Amino acid sequence: MFEKFSKQIWWKIATVILLVYTCTYGFWVKIPDLPILEESIRNLFFHVPMWFSMMLMMFLSLVYSLRYLASGNSRFDVIAANMAIIGLLMGGLGIVTGMVWAKVTWGAWWVFAEVKLNAAAAALLVYMAYFILRSSFEDPESKAKFSAVYSIFAFVMFMVLINVIPRITSSSLHPGNGGNPGFNSYDLDANLRTVFYPAVFGWMGISLWMSTQLIRIDMIKRRLNDID
Amino acid sequence: MNLNQVYHLIRKEAYLEWRNKSLLASMLIYVIGASFIVYYAFHGEIEFNVWSAIYWIIVLFSATNILGKSFEKEVKFQYYYIRSVVPPLEMIVSKLIYNALLIFLFEVVIFLEMTLFFGIEMENLWLFFLTLFLGGVGFSNLFTLFSTITSRTGNVVLLSVLGFPIILPLLLLILRLTGFSDVDMMADDRNLNIGVVAILDLITLVLSVVLFPYLWNE
Numbered sequence: 001m002f003e004k005f006s007k008q009i010w011w012k013i014a015t016v017i018l019l020v021y022t023c024t025y026g027f028w029v030k031i032p033d034l035p036i037l038e039e040s041i042r043n044l045f046f047h048v049p050m051w052f053s054m055m056l057m058m059f060l061s062l063v064y065s066l067r068y069l070a071s072g073n074s075r076f077d078v079i080a081a082n083m084a085i086i087g088l089l090m091g092g093l094g095i096v097t098g099m100v101w102a103k104v105t106w107g108a109w110w111v112f113a114e115v116k117l118n119a120a121a122a123a124l125l126v127y128m129a130y131f132i133l134r135s136s137f138e139d140p141e142s143k144a145k146f147s148a149v150y151s152i153f154a155f156v157m158f159m160v161l162i163n164v165i166p167r168i169t170s171s172s173l174h175p176g177n178g179g180n181p182g183f184n185s186y187d188l189d190a191n192l193r194t195v196f197y198p199a200v201f202g203w204m205g206i207s208l209w210m211s212t213q214l215i216r217i218d219m220i221k222r223r224l225n226d227i228d
Numbered sequence: 229m230n231l232n233q234v235y236h237l238i239r240k241e242a243y244l245e246w247r248n249k250s251l252l253a254s255m256l257i258y259v260i261g262a263s264f265i266v267y268y269a270f271h272g273e274i275e276f277n278v279w280s281a282i283y284w285i286i287v288l289f290s291a292t293n294i295l296g297k298s299f300e301k302e303v304k305f306q307y308y309y310i311r312s313v314v315p316p317l318e319m320i321v322s323k324l325i326y327n328a329l330l331i332f333l334f335e336v337v338i339f340l341e342m343t344l345f346f347g348i349e350m351e352n353l354w355l356f357f358l359t360l361f362l363g364g365v366g367f368s369n370l371f372t373l374f375s376t377i378t379s380r381t382g383n384v385v386l387l388s389v390l391g392f393p394i395i396l397p398l399l400l401l402i403l404r405l406t407g408f409s410d411v412d413m414m415a416d417d418r419n420l421n422i423g424v425v426a427i428l429d430l431i432t433l434v435l436s437v438v439l440f441p442y443l444w445n446e
C-alpha cells in the first residue's frame with residue numbers, strides 16, 4: 001500500500017501548490033494586531049506545521065517498527081528508519097524556527113521554563129541515539145530488531161514527556177499551557193486559518209515525499225545487493 | 229509464569245554477585261568517591277534541591293554502570309545454554325526484580341553517604357523512601373532492557389546514550405517528588421505525582437516484558 005502511495009503523483013502536486021501558497025500568501029495575509037507577537041505570528045505557518053510533521057513521521061516510524069516486529073519483514077525496517085530521519089530533520093527545523101520565535105516573543109533563544117522546548121530537544125537526542133544504535137550493529141537483522149524495540153520505547157516516553165509533564169508541572173509558555181490562552185484564540189482569526197491548515201498539509205506532504213525518496217533509494221540499494 | 233524458576237534465577241544472580249565481589253566493591257567505592265567529590269566541590273554546604281538533583285544524578289550514573297553489565301554473562305558465555313533452559317518471561321522478570329533490588333540498595337547507600345556528608349534532614353522520610361523505590365523500579369525497567377541491546381554491541385557508552393534521554397520524563401517526576409519529601413505540603417499534587425510515577429513504572433514494566441522476547445530469541 002505504501003509503495004503504491006509513494007509512486008502516486010497527485011499528492012506531490014498538492015504539496016507543491018500548498019507550500020508555494022504558504023510561502024507567498026503566508027507573508028502577505030492580513031494578520032490580527034496582537035501585542036508582542038506582531039509580525040512573528042506568521043511563524044505559525046512554519047514552526048507549528050513542522051512540529052506536526054515531526055510527530056507524524058515519528059508516529060509512522062513507530063507504526064512500521066511495530067509492523068516489523070510483528071512480521072519480521074525487513075522492508076518495514078527500512079521504512080521506519082527513513083521516516084525517523086525525516087522526523088529528525090523536521091524536529092531540527094521546528095526547533096530552529098521555534099528559537100527564532102522565542103527570541104522575539106519571550107526574549108531569549110532558549111528558555112528553561114519552557115517544558116516543550118526542552119522536551120523537543122530531548123526527543124531529538126532520543127532519535128539521534130536511535131541512529132547511533134543502528135550504526136553500531138553489523139548484522140541487519142539484529143539492527144532492525146533492536147532499533148525497532150528502542151523506537152517503541154522512545155515514542156512512548158516522548159509522549160509522556162510532552163503530554164504529561166507540562167500538565168503536571170504547569171510551566172510551559174506555549175499557548176494552551178500553564179494559564180496561557182490556547183490556539184483557538186488565534187485560530188479564530190479566519191485569515192490565519194486560511195494559511196495555517198494548508199501549511200500543515202503542505203509540510204506534512206513534503207516530509208512524506210522526502211521520506212519516500214529516501215526509502216526508494218534504500219529499496220534500490222537492496223535490489224542491487226540482491227536482498228529482495 | 230513459573231515463580232519458582234524466577235526465585236532460583238534471582239538467587240543464582242545474587243549468589244554469583246556475592247561470590248565475585250569485585251563489581252559490588254567497585255560500585256561501592258564509586259559512589260563513595262562520587263559523593264565525596266560533590267562534598268568537596270560544594271564546600272560541604274548545599275541546599276536541598278541541589279542536593280536532590282546531585283543525588284539523582286549520582287544514582288543515574290551508578291545505575292548505568294551497574295546495569296550495563298547486567299546481561300554480559302548471559303550473552304557472552306552462556307547464551308545458548310540459558311536460552312534453552314529459561315523462557316524469556318522468567319528471564320526478564322528475574323532480571324528486573326534483581327536489578328531493582330540492586331539499584332534500591334545502592335540508592336540507600338548513596339543516601340546514607342550524602343546524609344552523612346551534608347547532614348540533610350527531611351520532613352517526610354517515608355515519602356523519600358517510596359520515591360527511592362519507585363525510582364529504582366523505573367530505572368531497572370528501562371536500563372535492564374537497554375542493557376540487553378547494548379550487551380550485543382561492544383559500545384560501552386551506548387547504554388548512557390540510549391538511556392539518558394529516555395529516562396528524562398521519569399527523572400523529572402522523581403526529582404519533583406523528592407522535593408515534596410522536604411516540604412510536606414500540597415497533598416493532592418503530591419499524590420498525583422506519586423500516581424504518575426507509578427503509572428510510568430507500570431508502562432515501562434509492561435513494555436520491557438512484552439518486548440524482551442523479541443530481543444532474546446535472536
